[in-house]
Amino acid sequence: MPTNAERAQTLIHALPYIQKYAGKIVVIKYGGNAMIDEELKSAVMRDVVLLSLVGVKVVLVHGGGPEISDLLKRIGKKSEFIDGLRVTDAETMDVVQMVLAGKVNKTLVNLLQLAGGRAIGLSGMDGHMLQATRHSDVHGFVGDVTDVNAQPILDVLEMGYIPVISTLGVDNAGGIYNINADTAAARIAGKLGAESMISMTDIAGLMRDPKDASTLMPVVDISEVPGLMREGIITGGMIPKVECCVEAIRQGVRRVFIVDGRVPHAIIIEMLTDEGIGTMFQ
Numbered sequence: 167m168p169t170n171a172e173r174a175q176t177l178i179h180a181l182p183y184i185q186k187y188a189g190k191i192v193v194i195k196y197g198g199n200a201m202i203d204e205e206l207k208s209a210v211m212r213d214v215v216l217l218s219l220v221g222v223k224v225v226l227v228h229g230g231g232p233e234i235s236d237l238l239k240r241i242g243k244k245s246e247f248i249d250g251l252r253v254t255d256a257e258t259m260d261v262v263q264m265v266l267a268g269k270v271n272k273t274l275v276n277l278l279q280l281a282g283g284r285a286i287g288l289s290g291m292d293g294h295m296l297q298a299t300r301h302s303d304v305h306g307f308v309g310d311v312t313d314v315n316a317q318p319i320l321d322v323l324e325m326g327y328i329p330v331i332s333t334l335g336v337d338n339a340g341g342i343y344n345i346n347a348d349t350a351a352a353r354i355a356g357k358l359g360a361e362s363m364i365s366m367t368d369i370a371g372l373m374r375d376p377k378d379a380s381t382l383m384p385v386v387d388i389s390e391v392p393g394l395m396r397e398g399i400i401t402g403g404m405i406p407k408v409e410c411c412v413e414a415i416r417q418g419v420r421r422v423f424i425v426d427g428r429v430p431h432a433i434i435i436e437m438l439t440d441e442g443i444g445t446m447f448q
Contacts, residue, residue, distance in 0.1 A: 179439065180438040180439070183437060183438040183439070184220050184221070184222075184438065187217070187220075187221075187222045187361060187362075187437065188220065188221035188222065189221055189222075189223070190222065190223065190360075190361035190362075191223045191225060191323070191355075191358050191359070191360040191361060192217065192222050192223065192224055192225070192360060192361055192362045192363070192364065192437070193225045193227060193351055193354055193355035193358065193360045193362070193363045193364070193419075194214065194224060194225070194226050194227065194351075194363075194364045194366065194433065195227050195228075195229075195347055195348055195351035195363065195364065195365045195366060196210060196226055196227065196228045196229070196274075196366050196427070197228060197229035197230070197231065197347055197366065197367075197427075198366060198367055198368040198427050198428075201228070201229070201230070201232070201270075201427075202232055203428075205430075206427070206428065206430065207277065208277065208281070209430045209431055210366070210427070210433065211274070211277040211278050211280075211281045211283075212281045213431055213432075213433040213434050214226060214278060214281075214283065214328060214433070215278060215281040215282050215283035215328075216434065217433070217434075217437070218283055218284075218328055219282070219283075223323050224328050225319060225323070225328075225329050225331065225354065225355075225358065225360070226274065226278075226285075226328060226329065226330045226331065227331045227333065227347060227350055227351040227354055228266075228270060228271070228274060228330065228331070228332060228333070228347065229266075229333060229346075229347030230265050230266045230269075230270040230332070231252070233265050233269065233270055234252070234258075234261060234262055234265045234266070237261050237264075237265055238258065238261055241261070243257065243258065243261075248304060248305060250403060250406055251301065251305050251308050251346060252305075252308065252344060253304070253305055253306055253308075254305065254306040254307040254308050254343075254344045255306045255307070256306075256307065258306070258307075258344075259306070259307040259342060259343075259344060262307075262334070262344045263334060263342060266289065266332035266333065266334055267287075267289040267291070267332045267334055270332065271287040271288075271289065271330055271332045272287055274287070274330050275287040275330050278328055278330065283328055284326060284327045284328065285327055285328040285329075285330050286322050286325075286327045286328070286329060286330065287330045287331075287332070288318060288319070288322065288329055288330065288331050288332070289331065289332040289333075289334045290331065290332065290333055290334045290335050290336065290345060290350065291334050291335075291336045291342065292318055293315055293317060293318035294315055294336055295314065295315050295316075295318050295319065295331070296309075296311055296314060296333065296334065296335040296336065296345055296350060296353075296354075297311065297312050297313040297314070297315065297335065297336065297337070297338075298310060298311055298312060298335030298336060298337055298343045298345060299312055299337060299343075300337075300341075300343065301343075307341075307342065307343050307344055308343060308344050308345075308346075309335040309337075309343025309344065309345050310349075311335060311345060311349060311350060311353045314353050314354055314356075314357040316354070316357045316358055319331070319354070319358065320358070331350075331354065333345040333346070333347045333349075333350040333351075335350075346406070346410075348365060348406060348407055348410040349406075349410055349413075351363060351365065351410070351414075352410040352411070352413045352414040352417065352419075352422075353413070353417070355414050355417070355419045355422075356413070356414055356416075356417020356418055356419055357417070359418055359419075360414075360419050360420075361419075361420055361421070362419065362420060362421045362422065362423065362437070363411075363414045363419050363421075363422045363423070364422075364423045364425060364433060364436065364437070365407060365410070365411065365422070365423065365424050365425070366425055366426075366427035366432065366433075367407060367424055367425070367426065367427060368426070368427065368428060369404075369424075369426060370382055370426045370443070370444065371383065371384075371424050371425065371426065371443070371444040371445035372386060372394075372399070372400065372404065372408065372424060372445040373399075374399055382444075382445065383445050384444075384445060384446065385445070385446050385448065386445055386446070386447050386448075387447075387448060388411075388412045388415050388416070388447055388448070391408060391412055407424065408424075408447075411424065411447040412447065414447075415447055415448065420448075421446055421447070421448055422446070422447040422448075423436050423444050423445065423446050423447070424444050424445045424447075425443055425444035426443065426444060429443060432444070
């Protein structure tokens with residue numbers, strides 16, 4: 167058990183970081199194992215509430231892929247992915263909307279409230295926040311974000327609440343689309359002029375050798391990314407995640423982090439300590 171002096175020292179060390187982020191917007195993309203494991207989920211919600219209470223304007227953007235796959239399986243429908251994106255026919259889109267805007271969104275809002283925070287759930291459909299067009303015919307109702315109406319998010323922040331956003335998009339005719347959560351978070355962070363975006367994943371960060379944690383790259387300049395792709399260091403599922411990090415920086419976000427959502431309090435370690443634990447893009 168830490169002594170009172172050690173606890174006080176921890177707070178003193180965190181102070182410069184708290185001052186740096188106070189009053190600034192931080193977008194957290196939440197998904198993966200950190201969303202499935204109940205203990206980790208509670209830890210993430212406590213972290214978000216802590217940041218909010220010390221003056222950080224946290225925007226929580228969430229996915230829900232495992233929950234969608236689970237419900238589809240229960241109704242006898244197989245999940246299919248092409249190029250890392252879920253093939254979404256009309257029936258699947260109904261399930262996506264039900265799970266993301268309903269179960270997952272409201273569960274997270276409730277957990278934040280129980281942890282002492284104030285939260286309001288939104289979807290990308292509310293106020294036509296995430297405006298979208300169809301990604302491709304083969305993917306069905308999967309959308310690309312064409313624009314972000316940030317006003318609903320800013321209104322919720324202004325009232326002192328944490329916005330919790332499910333990634334559904336809508337077109338001018340009212341058509342609803344399934345939006346990749348990393349993509350949505352990057353576009354939202356850019357539109358808000360966020361200080362930082364944190365993407366919680368199931369790996370430690372970007373590593374030169376994915377099997378060797380000691381090869382973690384703590385800082386990556388976005389100008390290095392094309393070369394890292396050519397070298398095969400950024401491959402497979404990391405490609406879209408890194409592309410979203412690059413997009414966020416180009417949209418004006420100052421720093422973007424990929425952190426391991428399986429590590430308890432990963433957000434706090436990354437934001438409020440000297441060490442950090444993931445990869446920062448700048």
